Structures are given as structure tokens and as C-alpha cells.
Amino acid sequence: MADSDRTSLLSVYRTAALIKAADEKLRGLLTSGELAVAYYSPRGQEVLAAATSAHLDAQDYLVTTYRGIHDQIAKGAPLDLLFAEIFGRVTGTCKGKGGPMHVTHPSTGVMVTTGIVGSGLPIAVGLATSSSIRGDGRVTVVCFGDGASNIGAFHEALNLAAVWKLPVVFVCQNNLYAESTRYADGTSAARIADRAVGYGIPGERVDGNDAAATLDVVGRAVARARAGEGPTLVEAVTYRFMGHYFGDPGAYMDADEYAAALARDPVPALRARLIADGVADEATLADIEAEATAKVEAAAAFAADSPLPGVAELTSDVYREAVYHEEVPA
């Protein structure tokens, strides 16, 4: 294994450990009742998010979904601001006006987080169009689930991106469930990657729980985009351990399938591999995990201690400038 590969894998683990710790903290707060928000856990999808963003700079663009905190953390959005946003505090990424489903943090390239399945894909095409016109060398990555590949926006976006040869990578995080519907019950294609054929672009399927393989596949797709060779559809197969939403009993999930997936939990799997391959020793990984926990605790404390938005925030930011005439003639 080359030194650069070892460094990359360790970096992916560091990010994945932070995502996992953040998610566990949030679920803990939701369970205890200290926090009461709609939350869509990314537990199980940490490694693919970390491996995807490993290829992106801060100026590259990311578009993600309501299940997006793994992508936002991996892209570099500050943890304290993310927590404050989830807590609805004025110190959050969006002053508490977006919430976990609508995180934006442009300085780290987190451009849009959407709660509308599939809607991020056309927006990503627009971000990539701006890069194409300006020649700014940025790459746009848009993350979405398997369910989104069945909505019209997916088709329109992939077709247009292909026609215009845009610098965009479509990353489908196939966690095998669209809300509560099993993949095969809602998706006609055996593999989402196969749908790329219809648009004349490369489609690559990868085990999204395999850090090295995901690094490799997304790396090629980002390189193609950056080289002006057009879009790629990546299907990263993974699993969703916590159901669709926090509190989802998951009765629709098959117990054997779930147990098998849990046995392949990507974060401990990467950890074991790093030790087995001699990339890192136990102490190094324990340090990384302790560092992640400390960051998460600090972020949660920052959020809890932050003020709520003042009522003036209710009516600001609807337009750039206030344009209403509230006054009434005398």
C-alpha cells in the first residue's frame, strides 16, 4: 500500500469517526428528550461520505439531502455551527432558520441541503453550469438516496449534465430503502449505476462501506469532472441502520438482512482493516476517537449554550432588502 493510500484511509477513518460520534450524540440527546427535532440518522453511511469528500476542496460544491449531516461534516462544515443549527440557535450555520434539513455553509462548499427527494440534482447541474461558464475548475458532488433515482428530476438532471458535459458527480447512496419501501419494490433497475447507460455517461457501482474502493471510484469520477470529461453516476451501496427517521421502528426491515449488514458495519470494519494492514495502531485510533468525542461534546455544549434567534429573524432574509410597505395611509 502506497503511503498516500495509507494517509487517505486514515483520514477517511478520522472523518467517519467524527460523523459516527456526532450522530450518536444527537441520537442520545433525542432519546433523553434534551433535543426534539426531526432527525434522519446517517448511521452506516459514514465511510462513503468521508471517502467522497476526501477528493474535494473547500471551493468544490456539495449538494445533499435531509439525511446529510455525514456529508456536511465530511465536506468540512464546522461541527459547532452544525449542532447549533440542529438546536435551532442563532449561532447555527443558518441562524436556526434552516434546521437539519436545510443546512447551508458556503465557505466550506455546502451549498444546498434539500428536504425534497431528488431536487438537489438539477441544482447541482446549475452549480456545475456556473463552473463550466466561468471555467473555475470546481467540481460539484450531489448526494442522494436510491429513492431519488425514481423521480423525474434525476432523469432531467442526468440528461442535461450529460448533454452539457458538466463537471458534476452524481453520488447515489443506495441504502436499500426509500423511506419504508425496499429497493426492489420501488426500483425497476437491478443496479442504479446501470441507469447511466441511458444518458451515455459512466455508471460505477461500488461497495460504499469499503473505504478504499469508494475512494478509488469517486476519485476517478471527480478527476473526470475536473478534466472536463463530464458527469459520472456513482452508486455506492450501503445500509441504513437507524431507519428512515429517528424513532422509526423499522418493522419493514428484514431481521436477517439487518444483522448481516450490522456485521459489516463500515466504521468498525475500516478500523479493523487499518490495524490489520498496519496503517495505524490501537492507540492512534483511540486517540482519533477520543478527539472526535471531544469535538462533539464541545459542539453540543456550544449549541446548548447559544441563544435562540430573536423574533426579528422571523421576517428578515425573505428578500435581500425589506420591500414591504407596512404603513397605511392616514
Next chain:
Amino acid sequence: MSAASARKITFQQAYNEALDEAMAADDSVFVLGEDVGDKEGGGTFKVTSGLSTKYGTSRVRTTPISEQAIIGTAVGAAVAGMRPVAEIMLMNFITLGLDQLVNHAAKLRYMSGGQTGVPLTVRTATGAGGGFGGQHSDMLEAWLAHVPGLKVVVPSSPADAKGLLLSSIFDDDPCVVIEHTQMYWSKGPAPEPGVRIPLGRAHIARPGRDISVIAYGRPVGEVLALADRLAGDGIEVEVVDLRTISPLDERTVLESVARTRRAVIVHEAVGQFGVGAEISARIGEELHGDLASPVVRVTSANTPVPFSPALESRYLYQIPDVESAIRKACQ
């Protein structure tokens, strides 16, 4: 009168000149939509004619028939700081892209806590009277005006068309400019180059003391002609042209009605749950005790737009109904 102001242009020329001036002034302005390139004819209504030849196909981008992708692309490019102008050929097709307009363009500034604006413009054409039937003719401005975050513009003259489109393109929020298919080839005085007409401000198109007629778009010209005629009978009609539907210039409307104490609202869209209902409600809330007569709406019929000319002509708002309403209110 200067030579420039004596020049007359059509609405089609007005929109074309606005796009040309905006693209010349600012590299971040670009155009996308179905058939907008010169190779494809310069747009269904020729509004983008000549632009791809002048500015290239990177900035004048013909798209597939994909309204959701067209508006979504405009959203993404605007979030990145560009000023996209998306053409949606006909307003009924905007329904296919409403998720992008309503859930994203309108809300991203707010949901991001003011970090990312969406300075896009959607140009779209519609209107009854052309025999295009139920799916090519609807005025849907009320749908969009119901959404905080969007700006909705309906010009009534070529000069306004040019000035309002320029303002929309350079506005930092998402604007929808509704053009009328039956007015593209009508002429009016050309404005001086670069003149922008402010958004969110109504225009007193004709002052008058007896009654306020509030209108926008196509009916404005007809109401002005009616006002000329009624002046001969001693009825002085004040014509308020909204220019921008949302944000509504409530002050100008209420100040006018406070003076005249009578109001008729005229629009081409169907009446139910429409712009006229909103304006009527605001007048009632603020001026109820001062009114000398009830506020009356004259709108198109509450039906789909019919095909047969015999029906389509009766579907449309009727200027004789406006006249009757004015005369009754001023008795």
C-alpha cells in the same frame, strides 16, 4: 421629444433589448431555455433572437424540454453567484418546475439565514386570446405571488417590459416576469437605454379623483382607453398599474383608494382566490369605513381557458363590465 424617445418598439424587442443590455453589462448574466439559441430560431417568440450569435452558446444555452432541470439549473447557478435568465416557453409549463421555484428559489435565502441569495429570473409567456386552449393560456401569477420570497412582475407596455426585466435580472432575489403572448408584437415608446423600473412599486398610469381602477398587464391599456372615454362623461378614473404583483405596493394602492373612495380591480387571471381578492381584502381591512361603494373585481371566468373563439372571447375579462362597475360605483 428626443429622437430616442420617439422610437417605438414591440414587447418582443423590449425583452430582447433588456437581455442584450444585461448580457453586455454583466458576464454573470446568461440565458437558458428551450430553443433559445439562434440555431433553434431564437426562442418561440424570438425574444432571445441574436443573443447566441452575439454572446455565444456558453451564455445562451438551449436546453432539452426539461422545465424542472431548467429552473433547477437556474437555482444552482444563481446560488453560485450567476444571474441566470431562464425562459419557460409557456406559463402552464412552469407547473413542472414549481418545486424548484417554490421550495428552493423562494426559500434558500431564508433557510440559509441570508447566506445564499438566488438572483435568477424566469421569463415566461401566457395569456388567452390566441386559440391555444386550456394548457397554453393560463395566467398563474397568483400561485407565485402566494409564495414569500418570489417577486412576480407583469408588464403593461414595452417600456415597462424592458425596464422591469432589467430590474429583475439585476435583482438579488428570484423574479418571475410574465410576458403576454398576444402582446409581443404591440408597439409603444422605447425607453432610453439602461432605464430600469423599480420592482415593488406601482405606477399611477393616469391620475383621477373619482375612482381607482387597479390593474396590471394587458388590461392596463384597455382601462386607460376606457378612462379617456369616461372623462368625456365627467368621470375621472385613476388607473393604478401594479407592475409588480408581489411584493405588492400596498401603499400606492391604499393611498389611491383613500383618495377616490371607490375601487375596481381588473385582471386577466380567473377571479377565484386571485390577486384581485388579495387587493380587495387589503382595501377592506384598511379602508372599509371610508369606502363610498363596494370594491368590485372584473376578471376572466372561473373556468379553464376554452378553445373556441366564441367561448374564449367570453372567457376573458370584459371591458364593458369594467365600465358598468365604474358607472355604478360613481352614481
